[in-house]
Amino acid sequence: MRTTSLTERVDAYPTGWISGFAVRPGRALPFGATPVPGGVNFSVYSNHATAIILVLFRRGEREPMAELPIPESFRVGGVYAMVVFGLDVEGTEYGYRADGPFDPVAGHRFDPGRVLADPYARAFGGREVWGVPPDRADPYPYRARLAHDDFDWERDRPLHLPSEDLVIYEMHVRGFTRHPSSDVAAPGTYAGLVEKIPYLRELGVNCVELMPIFEFDEFENSRTDLTSGRALLNYWGYCTVGFFAPKAGYAATGPYGMQVDEFKNLVKQLHRAGIEVMLDVVFNHTAEGNQFGPTISFRGLDNHTYYMLTADGHYQNFSGTGNTVNCNNPVVRGFVLDCLRYWASEYHVDGFRFDLAAILGRAPDGTPLLNPPLIESLAHDPVLRDCKMVAEAWDAAGLYQVGSFPDYCRWSEWNGRYRDVVRRFVKGDPGTVGELATRVVGSPDMYARRGPGASVNFVTAHDGFCLRDLVSYNEKHNEANGEDNRDGESSHDSWNCGREGPTGDREVLALRDRQVRNVLVLLLTSQGVPMLLAGDEIGRTQQGNNNAYCHDDELSWLDWSLVERNSDLLRFVRVLIAFRHAHPGLRGRGSAQGPARDDVVPAVSWHGVRAWTPDWSQQSRLLAVMLRGGSRQPSDCVYVAANAHWEDHELELPAPPATLEWHLVADTAAQAPHDAYEAGSEPHLDDQFRVVIGARSALVLLARRQR
Amino acid sequence: MQIDRQMTGEVVVLSLEGELDSRSAPQAQSEIAELVPQDGKIVLDLSGTTYLSSAGLRVMLLTYRQAREAGTRLVLAAVPADVLDVMSATGFLDFFTVSDTVQAGLGVLQR
Numbered sequence: 028m029r030t031t032s033l034t035e036r037v038d039a040y041p042t043g044w045i046s047g048f049a050v051r052p053g054r055a056l057p058f059g060a061t062p063v064p065g066g067v068n069f070s071v072y073s074n075h076a077t078a079i080i081l082v083l084f085r086r087g088e089r090e091p092m093a094e095l096p097i098p099e100s101f102r103v104g105g106v107y108a109m110v111v112f113g114l115d116v117e118g119t120e121y122g123y124r125a126d127g128p129f130d131p132v133a134g135h136r137f138d139p140g141r142v143l144a145d146p147y148a149r150a151f152g153g154r155e156v157w158g159v160p161p162d163r164a165d166p167y168p169y170r171a172r173l174a175h176d177d178f179d180w181e182r183d184r185p186l187h188l189p190s191e192d193l194v195i196y197e198m199h200v201r202g203f204t205r206h207p208s209s210d211v212a213a214p215g216t217y218a219g220l221v222e223k224i225p226y227l228r229e230l231g232v233n234c235v236e237l238m239p240i241f242e243f244d245e246f247e248n249s250r251t252d253l254t255s256g257r258a259l260l261n262y263w264g265y266c267t268v269g270f271f272a273p274k275a276g277y278a279a280t281g282p283y284g285m286q287v288d289e290f291k292n293l294v295k296q297l298h299r300a301g302i303e304v305m306l307d308v309v310f311n312h313t314a315e316g317n318q319f320g321p322t323i324s325f326r327g328l329d330n331h332t333y334y335m336l337t338a339d340g341h342y343q344n345f346s347g348t349g350n351t352v353n354c355n356n357p358v359v360r361g362f363v364l365d366c367l368r369y370w371a372s373e374y375h376v377d378g379f380r381f382d383l384a385a386i387l388g389r390a391p392d393g394t395p396l397l398n399p400p401l402i403e404s405l406a407h408d409p410v411l412r413d414c415k416m417v418a419e420a421w422d423a424a425g426l427y428q429v430g431s432f433p434d435y436c437r438w439s440e441w442n443g444r445y446r447d448v449v450r451r452f453v454k455g456d457p458g459t460v461g462e463l464a465t466r467v468v469g470s471p472d473m474y475a476r477r478g479p480g481a482s483v484n485f486v487t488a489h490d491g492f493c494l495r496d497l498v499s500y501n502e503k504h505n506e507a508n509g510e511d512n513r514d515g516e517s518s519h520d521s522w523n524c525g526r527e528g529p530t531g532d533r534e535v536l537a538l539r540d541r542q543v544r545n546v547l548v549l550l551l552t553s554q555g556v557p558m559l560l561a562g563d564e565i566g567r568t569q570q571g572n573n574n575a576y577c578h579d580d581e582l583s584w585l586d587w588s589l590v591e592r593n594s595d596l597l598r599f600v601r602v603l604i605a606f607r608h609a610h611p612g613l614r615g616r617g618s619a620q621g622p623a624r625d626d627v628v629p630a631v632s633w634h635g636v637r638a639w640t641p642d643w644s645q646q647s648r649l650l651a652v653m654l655r656g657g658s659r660q661p662s663d664c665v666y667v668a669a670n671a672h673w674e675d676h677e678l679e680l681p682a683p684p685a686t687l688e689w690h691l692v693a694d695t696a697a698q699a700p701h702d703a704y705e706a707g708s709e710p711h712l713d714d715q716f717r718v719v720i721g722a723r724s725a726l727v728l729l730a731r732r733q734r
Numbered sequence: 735m736q737i738d739r740q741m742t743g744e745v746v747v748l749s750l751e752g753e754l755d756s757r758s759a760p761q762a763q764s765e766i767a768e769l770v771p772q773d774g775k776i777v778l779d780l781s782g783t784t785y786l787s788s789a790g791l792r793v794m795l796l797t798y799r800q801a802r803e804a805g806t807r808l809v810l811a812a813v814p815a816d817v818l819d820v821m822s823a824t825g826f827l828d829f830f831t832v833s834d835t836v837q838a839g840l841g842v843l844q845r
Contacts, residue, residue: 117756117787175788179795179829218823279823285788292825 039064039111044097048083052101053108058365059147059271060173066112067173069121071099071145072104073329074358075135076125082107082142086152088171089133089165091142094124101709107651117284120152120170121145122210125328127609131318134331142167143327144269146362149174150287151242151269152731156202156262156278157215157581161246169244169268171325174287180233182296186303187413188233190439190480190556191614195305195670196232197488198275198561199263200240206584213279217286217293224300226590230564230597231604234303236380238489240277240290241306242269245579247314250388252509259577261508263489265382266314266348268323270366273374284419291338294375303377306370306416310363311386317342329455330357335391341348343393345386354387360401366610368410378415380441385422385693388433393663395426399433406435417441417483430473442555443472445484450497450520452648453545455671460647467652467667468631469554469615478565479615482555486546494563494575497521498542500528507578515574529572541723544599545669545700548725551603552667554615554654566602582707595699602703606692606727609706612656612663628655628664628684638681646674649720653681664730665692670720680712683730687714692729696721735762737769745775745843747836751782754790763793770797773805777839781812790825798829807831811839 041049053068061068069081071116074087083094097107120312127137144151148171153161161168180550204211204219211219227235243264252258263276276287283579294304318341325333330402335343335351342350353359370376381387404624405416417439420432429443446464452459465472469479487494490501505515524538543566561567562585568573575583590597607613612630633641634651641650649666664684670676683689690709695702706708711733720726735758736751753761762769770776778797780786786794794810801808813821813832821827833839 115756117789175792177792212819213823216823221825283787283820283823285791285820288788288791288824288826292766294822295825 036064041534045098048093048095049112050095053110053111055103055106055108058106060171061143061147062116062173062176063110065127066110067114067119068108068110069114070106070108071123071147072106073125073127075331076105076127076137077331078126079107080124080139081111082122082124083111083114084120084122084167084170086120089185090241098373111421114173116173116175120172122171123328134336134340135660136322136326136330138322138327141322141327142471143230143322144169144324145171146324146328147271147365148269149176149271149273150284151272152284154242154244154268154273155284157245161244161512166403169242172237172284173270178288180291180295180375183298185371185374185375185413186298186301188303190415191478191554192608193234193303193415193556194232194551194607195234195236195483195556195558196227196230196561197238197558199237199489201262201579202584203561204585205580206586208382208587209329209585210587215277217273217277217280217289218279221296222294222604224296224302227302228300229601231608232559233603234305234377235297235302236305236307236558238307238697239264239267239309240274240424241267241308242274243267243314245276250509252507255507257507257580260579261577262579262583263576265309266312266578267309270362271369288464288590291374292443298375299584303415305378305380305417307380307382308367309382309414310352311383312346312348312350312352312355317344323677329358331617332356335389335393345389345393345422345424345426346383351389351393353391354401355390355396355399357400360404363401364404364408367414368408371411371414376414378417380417380419382419383422384418384432385426386429386513387418388428389426397433402433402438403435406437415439431469434477436477439477439481439483439556441488442466442473442482442484444473445470445482445553445555446486449486449549452669452671453542453549454520454522455648455673456520457648458645459649460641460714461643463650463669464641464652467549467553468654479554480556483558484550484553484555485558485560486550488558489517489560489562490574492521492571493560493567493569494543494546495539495566495568496571496573498539499523499568500571502527502571505572505574506530507572507582508574509577515572519573538723540596541695543596544723545671545723547603548695548727549669551600551607552665552727553615554613557607559600561585562589565597566593595702599701599703601695603727604691605706609658610665610729612654612665615656628653630655632664632681634668634678634681636676638679649676651678655684665727666728666730668720668726670722670724673722675719675721677717680716680718680728686732687730688712688733689718689728690731691726692726694721695726695728696724737762737765739769742840745777745840746771747779749779749782749833753785754793755785755787756789759787759789759793763796766793766797768812770804771798771806775843776801776806776809777837778808778810779811779835779836780808780814780817781836783814783817786817786820789814791821791824791834794821795826795829807843808834809839811836814820
């Protein structure tokens, strides 16, 4: 028998009229505004409000078309829910007025004079086109909108790549294609990024980590740099206005209100190319700032619940931005969970990187918790079970939890200690070899229990110097940020190789090229999950600015002409990424602690100038590691040597596994194209017992059968 | 939104005139649904479509799905440039065969 469903619902009819609109009691779940047959179900909650009014606008009109007090009888607990019939899904904007006590000392800041955005709004109006200044006089500048939730995903689903197999690429959606050289139809948008997927595929990365794409206002705190006269924006967007809404200004179709479809298409196309999507999410603070900031939604809906407050009602500031989200309040915890479940299920997102995640482990009074309920909930949530969860395990108030983040055997971390020691080793600091050894095998001192997939290894990220600048500047040069060079990280373990900034000195330039490659060799051969900063593979510079959050200009945008100009470097990175994908020993799955499975080659062994004799002394600047992995017989075996000393050294090589011989994969002392060899073309080493490593250079060898 | 139906040989040509948005979409959707032939050929002429909202995009996609179900080949013809941009940016275009003109669309279906 063929089963069919009824074409109509018995609750698809109004029970009454309010302010000229047909309504009926709504359903509390799901929260937010959800199209239902004949109308829209509005559901909003507040435990401290005494009354809530739904405010409806016609799109494009400043003043409301109607205000509908939600009847007391429509309330379920602290949830106010109402179905309004006959609304045009595309032509309607909505908000709420919440009444309740105004008593800042007690933490309450209700003000029914304001229209508040729905924290669950799926789309926003008001910021449809990037860079168009907002209307400061608009009493309701960020307007909650309704969104279609149907999308033809066809067979798409999250890719579920094993964590340790990822090569992450951190990027800014707008900056990636905004530069005139990008040659895409819609520069600076989700659609523009789709056009560049072939580049990502060729590069070999299989996960993009998108800097914030939740709706934000790039004009937040906008100002003019007095020296250059340039407008400074919040270009990075670590300042969320709408946690359930993709940023409309990043969509070519933002002016048509189709950012939801455009972002979903981006995810679908990346998945088709075998690339996962990780979102950089900012739950530690909101765009509302402190008591002097704008009231957008949370402050007016339930200030006492959403924010960490002092005993006298002031905003705690563990985020360095004015307020701190009260993550371990049970209501807020539910909000965060709802939000991530929505992105995982509705947008097929593969994972999340949590900005200043240490804050997620603080109690409502700010105390770090041993067993933070939010972090535990996220770790065990069934909807999120297969999502990557990556913590930036520190905050702006001194809590540093790299290696000690409450992980529930589930969370990964940005390994800040990896970054620090690789930087110091490569620039030639003494006393770094011992820690470097620990870091390049997945930091088992911190992650032995969780495995190397828990360590996201990186040397550069959006915060701090990009790679080319790391080897070109001793000091940050943030004058263009308009804060007298006071902003941005000051201890950055960089070295300019002899001259500060741009130079024509060939020796300095050659050394910088080598230092860049040395970092990349270490990063791409270390166990753990490597993360590249977009543009580092083509030598992008920010002219020494290590905190370019406010620059929507050439300083930040990826200049695609570098693909040609630095094609040697790009080739080098492609070869190393492909090499990484081909050799499981580098990814450390099941190898770091396992016993030797065949012959006498252990999974990890350390070497120095003499084979089997690493030099762990304070003055040592040379380290070699032999990694054996995989189940193939004979073993997959790789030898990586890094020499941060300013002199050449002759290295005695350990014997490769029986029947195999050493071949050269990469040598950063060699000129391109001899700096890296594609699979199958690696030259056989004539001398199987000795190899010379150049001053400040790195070598990668592969043991394989001689052809 | 007005929909005109013409037969050109064995091909149904539907011309959509006006705005296709959330107000006009339900009506347009049911009218088009009745005009899609079984095991036939159809050209949707969008030259007179002045605006296509996200509901409009959904009408296009539903028509495509319906046509496939019916074993009917479908071509979009004379899509205005800005509508084409929107369909491209959102990925909806990937589902369709597109021709510059109705004439070219008929040619495609003849093959």
